Amino acid sequence: MRLNELLGRSVVDRHGERIGGVADVRLVQDGPLPAGGGQAALRVDGLIVVERRATQLFGYERHVGPALLRALVHSRLGEVWYLPWGDIERITDQAVELSAGRAELRPLEEMARY
Template identity: 85%
Template sequence: MRLNELLGRSVLDRQGERIGGVADVRLVQDGPLPAGGSQAALRVDGLIVVERHVTQLFGYERHVGPALLRAIVQSRLGEVWYLPWADIARITEEAVELSSARTELRPLAELARY
Protein backbone atom coordinates (compact mmCIF):
# COMPACT_ATOMS: atom_id res chain seq x y z
CA MET A 1 0.00 0.00 0.00
CA ARG A 2 1.21 3.49 -0.83
CA LEU A 3 0.79 6.34 1.64
CA ASN A 4 -1.30 8.37 -0.79
CA GLU A 5 -3.85 5.53 -0.79
CA LEU A 6 -4.57 6.34 2.88
CA LEU A 7 -5.24 10.04 2.32
CA GLY A 8 -8.95 10.81 2.31
CA ARG A 9 -9.91 7.30 3.42
CA SER A 10 -12.70 7.11 6.00
CA VAL A 11 -11.78 6.25 9.59
CA LEU A 12 -14.13 4.13 11.71
CA ASP A 13 -13.95 3.70 15.47
CA ARG A 14 -14.23 0.25 17.08
CA GLN A 15 -18.05 0.52 17.02
CA GLY A 16 -17.91 1.02 13.25
CA GLU A 17 -18.98 4.68 13.36
CA ARG A 18 -17.28 7.13 11.00
CA ILE A 19 -15.18 9.68 12.87
CA GLY A 20 -13.57 11.42 9.91
CA GLY A 21 -11.02 10.99 7.15
CA VAL A 22 -7.25 10.64 6.92
CA ALA A 23 -5.72 14.06 6.24
CA ASP A 24 -2.04 13.29 6.76
CA VAL A 25 0.47 10.65 7.78
CA ARG A 26 3.11 11.23 10.47
CA LEU A 27 6.52 9.71 9.72
CA VAL A 28 9.39 9.24 12.15
CA GLN A 29 12.98 8.74 11.02
CA ASP A 30 14.12 6.06 13.44
CA GLY A 31 14.11 2.92 11.34
CA PRO A 32 17.09 0.76 10.40
CA LEU A 33 20.02 2.19 8.49
CA PRO A 34 19.97 1.07 4.85
CA ALA A 35 23.07 -0.66 3.54
CA GLY A 36 25.65 2.02 2.78
CA GLY A 37 23.30 4.77 3.95
CA SER A 38 23.88 7.32 6.66
CA GLN A 39 20.26 8.19 7.54
CA ALA A 40 17.73 5.99 9.30
CA ALA A 41 14.70 4.79 7.35
CA LEU A 42 11.29 6.39 7.81
CA ARG A 43 8.39 4.54 9.43
CA VAL A 44 4.73 5.44 9.78
CA ASP A 45 4.11 6.63 13.35
CA GLY A 46 0.42 7.46 13.00
CA LEU A 47 -2.36 9.18 11.11
CA ILE A 48 -3.87 12.64 11.41
CA VAL A 49 -7.63 12.46 11.04
CA VAL A 50 -10.07 15.33 10.61
CA GLU A 51 -13.77 15.15 11.37
CA ARG A 52 -14.93 17.06 8.27
CA HIS A 53 -13.56 18.28 4.95
CA VAL A 54 -10.38 16.26 4.52
CA THR A 55 -7.96 18.70 2.97
CA GLN A 56 -4.31 19.65 3.06
CA LEU A 57 -3.64 21.07 6.52
CA PHE A 58 -0.59 23.37 6.15
CA GLY A 59 -0.21 23.42 9.94
CA TYR A 60 -3.22 25.69 10.58
CA GLU A 61 -4.89 22.96 12.63
CA ARG A 62 -2.17 23.48 15.23
CA HIS A 63 -0.26 26.59 16.36
CA VAL A 64 0.83 27.93 12.97
CA GLY A 65 -0.27 31.10 11.22
CA PRO A 66 -2.46 34.07 12.12
CA ALA A 67 -5.12 33.43 14.79
CA LEU A 68 -8.03 34.42 12.51
CA LEU A 69 -6.92 32.06 9.75
CA ARG A 70 -6.42 29.23 12.26
CA ALA A 71 -9.92 29.80 13.66
CA ILE A 72 -11.48 29.64 10.18
CA VAL A 73 -9.60 26.47 9.26
CA GLN A 74 -10.36 24.79 12.60
CA SER A 75 -14.08 25.55 12.31
CA ARG A 76 -14.11 24.00 8.85
CA LEU A 77 -12.19 20.87 9.86
CA GLY A 78 -14.02 20.06 13.07
CA GLU A 79 -12.10 17.81 15.47
CA VAL A 80 -8.53 16.87 14.51
CA TRP A 81 -7.04 13.74 16.06
CA TYR A 82 -3.71 11.96 16.10
CA LEU A 83 -4.02 8.18 15.79
CA PRO A 84 -0.91 6.17 16.71
CA TRP A 85 -0.26 3.35 14.26
CA ALA A 86 -0.74 0.84 17.12
CA ASP A 87 -4.42 1.92 17.42
CA ILE A 88 -5.23 0.81 13.88
CA ALA A 89 -6.97 -2.58 13.90
CA ARG A 90 -7.02 -3.02 10.12
CA ILE A 91 -7.16 -1.22 6.81
CA THR A 92 -9.75 -2.28 4.27
CA GLU A 93 -10.53 -1.05 0.77
CA GLU A 94 -13.18 1.27 2.23
CA ALA A 95 -11.81 2.45 5.57
CA VAL A 96 -9.22 2.51 8.33
CA GLU A 97 -10.71 0.66 11.30
CA LEU A 98 -9.57 1.49 14.83
CA SER A 99 -9.27 -0.64 17.93
CA SER A 100 -10.31 2.36 20.07
CA ALA A 101 -13.51 4.31 20.61
CA ARG A 102 -14.01 7.93 19.57
CA THR A 103 -13.92 9.01 23.23
CA GLU A 104 -10.40 7.56 23.58
CA LEU A 105 -8.90 9.52 20.67
CA ARG A 106 -6.11 12.00 21.33
CA PRO A 107 -6.45 15.54 19.91
CA LEU A 108 -3.63 16.51 17.56
CA ALA A 109 -2.96 19.63 19.66
CA GLU A 110 -1.76 17.35 22.49
CA LEU A 111 0.97 15.83 20.32
CA ALA A 112 4.41 17.02 21.42
CA ARG A 113 5.80 19.66 19.09
CA TYR A 114 9.25 19.03 17.63
Protein backbone atom coordinates in the same frame (compact mmCIF):
# COMPACT_ATOMS: atom_id res chain seq x y z
CA MET B 1 0.09 -0.14 0.30
CA ARG B 2 1.25 3.31 -0.73
CA LEU B 3 0.81 6.33 1.54
CA ASN B 4 -1.32 8.16 -1.01
CA GLU B 5 -3.83 5.29 -0.78
CA LEU B 6 -4.45 6.25 2.86
CA LEU B 7 -5.12 9.94 2.19
CA GLY B 8 -8.83 10.67 2.10
CA ARG B 9 -9.75 7.19 3.33
CA SER B 10 -12.63 7.06 5.79
CA VAL B 11 -11.81 6.31 9.45
CA VAL B 12 -14.21 4.43 11.73
CA ASP B 13 -13.93 3.78 15.45
CA ARG B 14 -14.29 0.38 17.13
CA HIS B 15 -18.10 0.80 17.15
CA GLY B 16 -18.18 1.27 13.38
CA GLU B 17 -19.01 5.00 13.70
CA ARG B 18 -17.36 7.19 11.04
CA ILE B 19 -15.18 9.80 12.70
CA GLY B 20 -13.59 11.45 9.65
CA GLY B 21 -11.01 11.01 6.91
CA VAL B 22 -7.23 10.68 6.75
CA ALA B 23 -5.72 14.09 5.98
CA ASP B 24 -2.05 13.37 6.57
CA VAL B 25 0.45 10.72 7.60
CA ARG B 26 3.15 11.36 10.19
CA LEU B 27 6.52 9.76 9.43
CA VAL B 28 9.46 9.36 11.79
CA GLN B 29 13.00 8.81 10.57
CA ASP B 30 14.23 6.30 13.12
CA GLY B 31 14.29 3.06 11.16
CA PRO B 32 17.30 0.87 10.41
CA LEU B 33 20.34 2.33 8.68
CA PRO B 34 21.08 0.97 5.20
CA ALA B 35 24.07 -1.39 4.91
CA GLY B 36 25.98 1.01 2.65
CA GLY B 37 25.48 3.99 4.96
CA GLY B 38 23.08 6.88 4.58
CA GLN B 39 20.03 8.03 6.48
CA ALA B 40 17.74 5.98 8.69
CA ALA B 41 14.60 4.57 7.09
CA LEU B 42 11.22 6.24 7.57
CA ARG B 43 8.33 4.56 9.36
CA VAL B 44 4.68 5.54 9.74
CA ASP B 45 4.13 6.88 13.28
CA GLY B 46 0.44 7.74 12.94
CA LEU B 47 -2.36 9.38 11.01
CA ILE B 48 -3.91 12.83 11.22
CA VAL B 49 -7.67 12.58 10.83
CA VAL B 50 -10.13 15.43 10.29
CA GLU B 51 -13.81 15.16 11.10
CA ARG B 52 -15.49 16.98 8.22
CA ARG B 53 -13.28 16.59 5.20
CA ALA B 54 -9.93 15.14 4.30
CA THR B 55 -8.06 18.03 2.76
CA GLN B 56 -4.50 19.23 2.46
CA LEU B 57 -3.32 20.68 5.74
CA PHE B 58 -0.94 23.62 5.99
CA GLY B 59 -0.13 23.50 9.69
CA TYR B 60 -2.93 25.82 10.83
CA GLU B 61 -4.73 22.87 12.38
CA ARG B 62 -1.87 22.71 14.90
CA HIS B 63 0.07 25.39 16.77
CA VAL B 64 1.05 27.47 13.73
CA GLY B 65 -0.22 30.88 12.70
CA PRO B 66 -2.57 33.46 14.18
CA ALA B 67 -5.32 32.24 16.50
CA LEU B 68 -8.06 33.67 14.26
CA LEU B 69 -6.79 31.76 11.23
CA ARG B 70 -6.52 28.54 13.27
CA ALA B 71 -10.11 29.04 14.48
CA LEU B 72 -11.32 29.45 10.88
CA VAL B 73 -9.51 26.29 9.80
CA HIS B 74 -10.97 24.33 12.73
CA SER B 75 -14.47 25.59 11.94
CA ARG B 76 -14.11 24.09 8.46
CA LEU B 77 -12.38 20.85 9.45
CA GLY B 78 -14.19 20.09 12.70
CA GLU B 79 -12.23 17.95 15.15
CA VAL B 80 -8.66 17.03 14.24
CA TRP B 81 -7.13 13.94 15.84
CA TYR B 82 -3.75 12.24 15.91
CA LEU B 83 -4.04 8.46 15.70
CA PRO B 84 -0.89 6.53 16.67
CA TRP B 85 -0.21 3.64 14.30
CA GLY B 86 -0.70 1.19 17.19
CA ASP B 87 -4.36 2.27 17.55
CA ILE B 88 -5.19 1.07 14.04
CA GLU B 89 -6.91 -2.30 14.13
CA ARG B 90 -6.87 -2.87 10.37
CA ILE B 91 -7.09 -1.17 7.00
CA THR B 92 -9.70 -2.35 4.53
CA ASP B 93 -10.58 -1.18 1.03
CA GLN B 94 -13.34 0.97 2.56
CA ALA B 95 -11.86 2.36 5.77
CA VAL B 96 -9.21 2.57 8.43
CA GLU B 97 -10.66 0.76 11.45
CA LEU B 98 -9.56 1.76 14.95
CA SER B 99 -9.27 -0.25 18.15
CA ALA B 100 -10.44 2.82 20.14
CA GLY B 101 -13.74 4.66 20.42
CA ARG B 102 -14.25 8.29 19.43
CA ALA B 103 -14.18 9.44 23.08
CA GLU B 104 -10.69 7.95 23.52
CA LEU B 105 -9.08 9.78 20.58
CA ARG B 106 -6.32 12.31 21.19
CA PRO B 107 -6.73 15.79 19.68
CA LEU B 108 -3.86 16.84 17.44
CA GLU B 109 -3.46 20.04 19.49
CA GLU B 110 -2.26 17.88 22.44
CA MET B 111 0.71 16.52 20.52
CA ALA B 112 4.08 17.88 21.51
CA ARG B 113 5.41 20.64 19.29
CA TYR B 114 8.41 19.69 17.21
